[in-house]
Amino acid sequence: xxxxxxxxxxxxxxxxxxxxxxxxxxxxxxxxxxxxxxxxxxxxxxxxxxxxxxxxxxxxxxxxxxxxxxxxxxxxxxxxxxxxxxxxxxxxxxxxxxxxxxxxxxxxxxxxxxxxxxxxxxxxxxxxxxxxxxxxxxxxxxxxxxxxxxxxxxxxxxxxxxxxxxxxxxxxxxxxxxxxxxxxxxxxxxxxxxxxxxxxxxxxxxxxxxxxxxxxxxxxxxxxxxxxxxxxxxxxxxxxxxxxxxxxx
Amino acid sequence: xxxxxxxxxxxxxxxxxxxxxxxxxxxxxxxxxxxxxxxxxxxxxxxxxxxxxxxxxxxxxxxxxxxxxxxxxxxxxxxxxxxxxxxxxxxxxxxxxxxxxxxxxxxxxxxxxxxxxxxxxxxxxxxxxxxxxxxxxxxxxxxxxxxxxxxxxxxxxxxxxxxxxxxxxxxxxxxxxxxxxxxxxxxxxxxxxxxxxxxxxxxxxxxxxxxxxxxxxxxxxxxxxxxxxxxxxxxxxxxxxxxxxxxxxxxxxxxxxxxxxxxxxxxxxxxxxxxxxxxxxxxxxxxxxxxxxxxxxxxxxxxxxxxxxxxxxxxx
Numbered sequence: 001x002x003x004x005x006x007x008x009x010x011x012x013x014x015x016x017x018x019x020x021x022x023x024x025x026x027x028x029x030x031x032x033x034x035x036x037x038x039x040x041x042x043x044x045x046x047x048x049x050x051x052x053x054x055x056x057x058x059x060x061x062x063x064x065x066x067x068x069x070x071x072x073x074x075x076x077x078x079x080x081x082x083x084x085x086x087x088x089x090x091x092x093x094x095x096x097x098x099x100x101x102x103x104x105x106x107x108x109x110x111x112x113x114x115x116x117x118x119x120x121x122x123x124x125x126x127x128x129x130x131x132x133x134x135x136x137x138x139x140x141x142x143x144x145x146x147x148x149x150x151x152x153x154x155x156x157x158x159x160x161x162x163x164x165x166x167x168x169x170x171x172x173x174x175x176x177x178x179x180x181x182x183x184x185x186x187x188x189x190x191x192x193x194x195x196x197x198x199x200x201x202x203x204x205x206x207x208x209x210x211x212x213x214x215x216x217x218x219x220x221x222x223x224x225x226x227x228x229x230x231x232x233x234x235x236x237x238x239x240x241x242x243x244x245x246x247x248x249x
Numbered sequence: 250x251x252x253x254x255x256x257x258x259x260x261x262x263x264x265x266x267x268x269x270x271x272x273x274x275x276x277x278x279x280x281x282x283x284x285x286x287x288x289x290x291x292x293x294x295x296x297x298x299x300x301x302x303x304x305x306x307x308x309x310x311x312x313x314x315x316x317x318x319x320x321x322x323x324x325x326x327x328x329x330x331x332x333x334x335x336x337x338x339x340x341x342x343x344x345x346x347x348x349x350x351x352x353x354x355x356x357x358x359x360x361x362x363x364x365x366x367x368x369x370x371x372x373x374x375x376x377x378x379x380x381x382x383x384x385x386x387x388x389x390x391x392x393x394x395x396x397x398x399x400x401x402x403x404x405x406x407x408x409x410x411x412x413x414x415x416x417x418x419x420x421x422x423x424x425x426x427x428x429x430x431x432x433x434x435x436x437x438x439x440x441x442x443x444x445x446x447x448x449x450x451x452x453x454x455x456x457x458x459x460x461x462x463x464x465x466x467x468x469x470x471x472x473x474x475x476x477x478x479x480x481x482x483x484x485x486x487x488x489x490x491x492x493x494x495x496x497x498x499x500x501x502x503x504x505x506x507x508x509x510x511x512x513x514x515x516x517x518x519x520x521x522x523x524x525x526x527x528x529x530x531x532x533x534x535x536x537x538x539x540x541x542x543x544x545x546x547x548x549x550x551x552x553x554x555x556x557x558x559x560x561x562x563x564x565x
Contacts, residue, residue, distance in 0.1 A: 050453065076455030088453070090446035101443045102454045104436040110456055111464075112436045163455060 001064075003028045003167055003199050004049070009058030011044050018044040020223040021058070026167070031193045032201045033214035035234075037243065041223040042203045043085060046171050049201075050082045051075045062167070076105075079166035083156045085175055085203075091145030095136050095155055098144050099127055102162035126162075134158035134188065150181030154188060161192065168192070170202040174209055182206060189213060211235070219243075262513055266419055270412045280411035281483065282527055284418050286520045288479045291422050293503035293515035295472030298429055300501070301509035302438070303465040304445030308363045308497050309370030312350070313470035315492030316373060317343040317477025322390035322487045332396045332407065336421070336478045343474020344467060346373070351466035355459040367494050374492040389488025390481075418479050425472050430512060432468065441465050473500075502544055508554025517556050 004026040011019040019041040026032055034042050048055045051072035060068045067075055090098050103126050104110065109119070131137045134154045139147060144155050153173060160168055173189060174182040186209050192198045193213070204210045210217060210231075217234045219226040221243045227234060234240055269283040296310045320339035325331070328338070350369045357365055377384045385391065398405040398417070407414040432438045440461050443451040452458050481487040490496065499522065507518025522540060529536035551558045 071457070072452050073455050073457045076453060082453055084449075084453075088447055088450040090443060090450065092446060093442070097439070101439050101451075101456075104439065105455045109436040110440050110461075113432050113438075114435050159450075159454065 001028075002026065003030075003063065004201075005061040006045075006049060007059045007061070009045070009048055009055040009060065011041075011048055011053070012056045017223055019048070019055075019220075022220070022223070022225055024218060024225075026199060026201060028166075028199055029197055030199055031189075031213055031215050033210045033217045034201065034203045034220060035205070035207075035210055035217060036220035036226070039222075040220040042220055043171060044223075045220065046082070046169055046201075046203060050080060050169055076163060076165075079164075080169065081160035081163045081165035081167070082169035083153070083160055083171060083173060085171045087149075087152045087156050089144050089152055089156050089159070092143060094141050095144055095147070095151075096127060096131070096140045098155055098159055099130050099162050102159050103127060103130070106163045130158050130162055133161070133191075135184075148181070150177055150184055153177070153181075153185055157185075157188060157192075161196075161198075166199060168198055168200045170200060170204075172203050172205060174204065174206050182209065186212060258513065262516070266422075270415050278524070278527070280415055282523065284411070284415045284479075284483050286516075286523045287415070287418050287422050288476050288483060289500075289503065289523055290516035290519035291425055291479070292473050292476035293500050293507070293519045294426065294429065294512075295469050295476060296500045297504040297509050297515040298433075298472065299465050299469035300504055301511075301514070302433055302445060303441040303462060304448075305462055305465065306359075306363045306501070307366040307466070307469070308494065308501065309350075309366030309368075310470070310473045310500050311492050311494060311496035312366075312370035312373045313343040313347045313473040314477035314480070314496065314500075315377070315487075315489075316346050317474030318481035318487040318491045319377060319384065319390065319477075320474070321478035321481045322393060323384075325396065326390060326393040330393075330396045332398055332417075332482065335395070335482065336475070339478030339481070340471060340474045343477060344471035347470025347474070348463075348467045351463045351470070355463045355466065367497065370492065370494050370497055374489055374494070377489040377492050384489075387489065389486060391486055394485040395482040414483070418483070421475065421479065425475060429468075429472065433512070437461075437464070502540070506544055506547055506554055508556035510553060511556045511560070514554050514556040518554065521555065 002025045006022065006024045008021045008023055009019060010017065010021055022045060034045065036042050047053055049060060051070055054069060059066055062075065062078060062080060065078065067078065100123065103123055107123065131140050134157065136151065136154060136158065139151060144152055157173065170189065174185050177185065189200065190213055193200055214231060216229065217231060218228045219234060219240050226243055227237045227240050266287065270280045273280060273283045292310070292314050296307065299305050299307055317339035320342035321335035324335040324338035354362060354365045378386060395408055397408050405413050407417050440451065440456050443454065443456060444458055444461060448458055477491060480491060503518035503522050504515040505518070506521060507516065508514030525540055525543065526536055529539050547555060
């Protein structure tokens with residue numbers, strides 16, 4: 001049973017066809033990368049999956065449900081979480097407060113006007129666990145807006161993880177990072193995949209990261225699928241080299 | 250350290266509020282003025298629940314304040330001469346109106362939201378203004394007064410005794426403040442702050458943003474209505490000005506003046522506004538230009554409001 005089945009989705013912006021009839025199937029436990037040159041429609045594709053906007057045509061099935069017309073928050077409740085190319089966090093709140101909100105949402109408490117001591121203790125326990133997993137313990141009480149880009153990104157990933165998702169979508173998790181930060185974030189993603197058995201789809205520009213992490217790669221170019229396969233197959237694919245690797249490297 | 254500061258702040262504010270009727274006269278005020286500070290402070294804090302803690306600007310909160318006032322006045326005049334009943338009717342009417350208007354507008358954002366709240370507010374204003382036979386039109390609802398409180402074992406004369414009425418107002422203010430403070434420290438309150446901080450992130454954390462803004466709008470409108478009932482009871486009278494958009498603007502000024510990121514800021518803003526209005530308006534008719542000037546100075550030099558200045562002083 002596939003976790004995510006995207007069938008022939010297209011997205012038009014006026015006369016521009018940003019994504020044209022793209023299909024993708026993600027199995028549970030996979031770590032899938034989507035690569036492609038700028039303007040290939042990768043983020044548009046992500047936005048349709050996560051419910052940022054609906055596709056012009058095509059269907060998206062998550063688990064057993066057709067979620068094509070669902071609003072974003074409902075997809076999150078069904079187990080889909082995402083990060084953004086430009087980190088989306090709560091910059092004026094501490095790391096702990098940033099994480100606390102999704103932990104409470106995931107616990108089904110978003111409408112609760114009060115919290116019992118016992119429930120609060122449980123939330124704190126989960127928070128400590130997440131802080132440890134994201135290597136954020138020492139920075140827990142700092143404002144996220146004051147942290148380094150890498151730590152902000154780690155916070156955003158852990159916020160998504162706090163939702164206990166079945167599928168995690170990462171839009172360029174290492175964008176704009178130095179070598180050390182890229183290494184740290186890559187290691188975090190691999191740990192989530194290997195140890196937490198999380199299914200992950202990520203968009204990435206850094207080829208070292210892609211070939212290091214992904215077990216399947218999909219290449220988009222000009223809104224359509226150019227190639228799909230394992231890392232080895234993609235590396236050898238001549239069309240991919242011509243359209244993408246050759247051009248940018 | 251921060252927790253201790255907060256405790257000290259709360260203590261100072263409650264001591265001032267609890268003793269206000271006893272020194273108000275000494276500094277040239279009067280008990281009714283103290284009641285007005287607390288009532289408008291409550292209205293500004295109610296608005297700020299939405300503005301400061303959910304990040305949504307309403308320019309139409311006088312609608313719920315005024316509906317509370319009309320609800321209370323008309324309940325006593327036409328239905329039952331009882332103060333608690335009047336408060337209940339006013340709060341229910343104002344809250345229901347906020348729920349209905351809120352449901353229609355929660356999809357709007359920013360300046361569009363603010364504009365539509367003004368428009369809805371003016372709808373209620375014109376109904377009150379034009380519907381002479383029911384609302385008394387421009388003259389308002391007159392010929393009634395707040396009723397003494399009958400508690401079974403005792404009767405409290407809140408009609409003849411200004412101080413007694415002040416403490417009734419303060420009691421309800423305390424209850425409202427306690428509820429708002431509790432909500433802001435709850436999971437629900439944290440989702441509202443999340444929406445204020447980053448709506449997109451809130452949405453992609455699984456928070457149905459529109460639903461939560463609606464809830465905040467209704468809570469905010471409900472407490473504004475409570476303030477409105479007390480305002481009508483204070484003067485034994487209400488008229489369409491309690492629904493007018495300029496009053497909505499005054500609530501926003503109070504909140505921003507005092508500091509909309511702080512819980513007590515709007516109360517401080519209301520106190521400054523009301524006292525300044527009282528003093529300056531006895532000297533000149535153009536009192537609003539002084540408040541306007543003061544407002545501009547505060548916003549320009551101290552964007553976190555008066556409480557923001559004091560807090561920074563204390564911190565350094």
